[in-house]
Amino acid sequence: MRKLPLALASLAAGSVAGPALAADLNVSVTLPRLNVAAYHRPYVAVWIERPDNTAVRTLAVWYEVSNVAEGKDWLKDMRTWWRRGGRSMTLPADGISSATKAPGTHAIRVPGARLSNLPAGDYVLVVEAARELGGREVVRVPFRWGAPNAGRASGSTELGAVAVTVTR
Numbered sequence: 001m002r003k004l005p006l007a008l009a010s011l012a013a014g015s016v017a018g019p020a021l022a023a024d025l026n027v028s029v030t031l032p033r034l035n036v037a038a039y040h041r042p043y044v045a046v047w048i049e050r051p052d053n054t055a056v057r058t059l060a061v062w063y064e065v066s067n068v069a070e071g072k073d074w075l076k077d078m079r080t081w082w083r084r085g086g087r088s089m090t091l092p093a094d095g096i097s098s099a100t101k102a103p104g105t106h107a108i109r110v111p112g113a114r115l116s117n118l119p120a121g122d123y124v125l126v127v128e129a130a131r132e133l134g135g136r137e138v139v140r141v142p143f144r145w146g147a148p149n150a151g152r153a154s155g156s157t158e159l160g161a162v163a164v165t166v167t168r
Contacts, residue, residue: 023146024167025110027059029127030160033103034134041100042131042158043074045081046108049124051142055085056123057115060108061097077130080138105161120146129158 027046046060058081064071072091076082091097095114123145130136137158141151143166150165 023112023115023148025059025112025115025145026165026167027108027110027125027127028105028161028163029108030105030162031101031103031129032155032158032160034157036134038133040132040134041102042129042134043078043100044127044129045075045078045086046125046127047081047085048118049084049126051122051124053084055081056118058085058089058093058096059110061086061089061091061093062100063091063097065092065097065099074130074132077136078128079130079136080126081128115145118145120144125151125162125164127155127159127162129155131158134158 029044029046031042031044044060044062045058047058048056050056061075063075075086075091078086121144123143125141125143126138128136128138135157137155139153139155139159139162141153141162141164143149143151143164145166148166148168150163152161152163154161
């Protein structure tokens with residue numbers, strides 16, 4: 001068998017993992033405008049899980065960052081995220097945590113480099129929202145990492161449309 005020069009061998013190896021490494025993950029989360037007497041912006045967590053519900057990576061956590069100590073106390077209201085990995089996170093986390101968002105559609109773009117160690121395969125994007133004097137809701141959107149595809153689901157109360165797109 002003929003040996004390839006080192007540069008060619010690394011190029012050939014990179015082409016096998018290329019689609020997963022070159023892909024970006026784009027997420028769109030809609031927070032509906034609710035007609036309630038006292039509206040409080042929801043806390044929201046966005047993360048990736050394997051199909052067996054094991055958490056892989058938290059992508060975003062929106063909570064009260066102006067008063068970090070008090071804001072962190074209420075993160076456990078997002079029960080699913082908290083139990084699957086939120087309680088072990090150190091917040092604030094650079095590039096992940098930010099302030100709560102107003103009603104509307106919000107985009108999260110995760111460059112492929114940030115997910116470079118994520119093996120190609122089937123995953124679920126999970127978005128959970130919890131609101132003071134309101135409810136709690138979880139929306140799950142299956143997607144495939146490593147090839148261009150898209151998925152969409154919708155909540156019924158605290159969350160609107162949630163979409164995930166994997167692009168090259």
